[in-house]
């Protein structure tokens with residue numbers, strides 16, 4: 001909903017990185033669950049009206065990648081390695097300290113995002129607010145502008161992430177984001193759920209048979 005490519009840094013199915021991040025293999029997990037995966041789900045409202053008022057360069061700074069092609073801010077192509085140490089001529093870090101991708105770079109998980117769009121919030125709905133979050137505007141914007149009601153849109157991301165070690169993956173990432181992600185003023189987590197997804201089955205078998213249900 002913010003326009004940046006999503007999923008670039010995901011591990012690719014069939015690779016050792018994918019297997020190490022996604023499939024449950026630990027001997028400490030119950031036998032019926034080995035070969036399955038944990039699924040972390042979050043429903044995240046995105047303040048698109050505020051986001052759309054930001055200049056493109058600021059949007060890119062907040063994410064740490066270019067909206068146009070998904071490349072890291074220091075250049076190259078979408079799938080090139082991210083260089084967190086890259087500096088501009090001024091000496092400033094190219095990917096800011098509070099950029100979204102810096103905070104979670106290298107924490108592996110399989111993210112499968114879906115958009116949702118509920119349209120306009122009713123004034124009584126949870127999450128509805130008369131306040132508009134702090135935001136900046138292009139120079140010359142009328143200080144008395146309104147957002148034409150679009151600040152009440154309830155649209156966003158259905159964040160679904162698969163992993164085998166939630167404390168080391170989702171919780172570590174979410175803690176880092178909660179502490180300083182520049183996206184925080186522009187998103188609002190409104191739902192959360194956590195699932196154990198059993199492994200796939202062969203013909204004649206039944207799902208999670210080891211549970212004895």
Ligand code: HEM
Pocket residue numbers: 002004005006007008009010042044045046063065082100101104105106107108109157159170173174177183187
């Ligand atoms: C509405 C909320 C969010 C938006 C708009 C968003 C957007 C993005 C974008 C555009 C990227 C760069 C492209 C990519 O590698 O996929 C990214 C990367 C990533 N995001 Fe998010 N994200 C959101 C929430 C989250 C949450 C809640 C988590 C986990 C707690 C998360 C974890 C990650 C991770 C692990 C990466 C890959 C970082 C790397 O290794 O370079 N994101 N996100």
